[in-house]
Amino acid sequence: MCLAVPGKVVSIDHRADPLTGLIDFGGVRKQACLEYLPDVRVGEYVIVHVGFALQRLDEESARASLDLFGQLGLLEEEFGDAWEQAARQESGSETR
Numbered sequence: 015m016c017l018a019v020p021g022k023v024v025s026i027d028h029r030a031d032p033l034t035g036l037i038d039f040g041g042v043r044k045q046a047c048l049e050y051l052p053d054v055r056v057g058e059y060v061i062v063h064v065g066f067a068l069q070r071l072d073e074e075s076a077r078a079s080l081d082l083f084g085q086l087g088l089l090e091e092e093f094g095d096a097w098e099q100a101a102r103q104e105s106g107s108e109t110r
Contacts, residue, residue, distance in 0.1 A: 017088055018063035020076035021046075023056050037062055040080045 021037035026048065033048045037060065047066045048054055059076035060067040071079075 017083065018061045018068065019083065020059055020061050020071050020079045022073075022076070023048075023054055023058050023060060023067075026054070026056060035067070037067070040084070 019039055021039040021044075024036040024038045024043060026033070026035040033052060034045050035048045035054070035056075036043055037046045039062075044062075045065075046060075046062045048060075049066075051060060051067050051070065054060060054067065054070065059071045059073055061069050061071050
């Protein structure tokens with residue numbers, strides 16, 4: 015399954031063509047194309063589908079969606095092992 019997942023814009027590369035940015039999906043960070051939202055700003059939430067930010071989303075809705083996706087196991091399906099690893103690091107339960 016391919017989800018449209020909410021994430022927070024962490025940085026924007028205005029020199030990139032196409033315009034891209036680093037998006038944080040609750041601990042997993044990935045690059046996404048921002049061409050559909052050229053005036054998006056760092057700190058805003060966007061919905062990303064197959065690597066493209068498609069629309070803005072308010073923080074409350076983004077967090078609620080991420081929580082629900084996590085409960086349903088959809089984030090692991092979408093992000094794989096990277097999601098699990100980031101969650102362990104965030105909670106401090108990763109063994110070294």
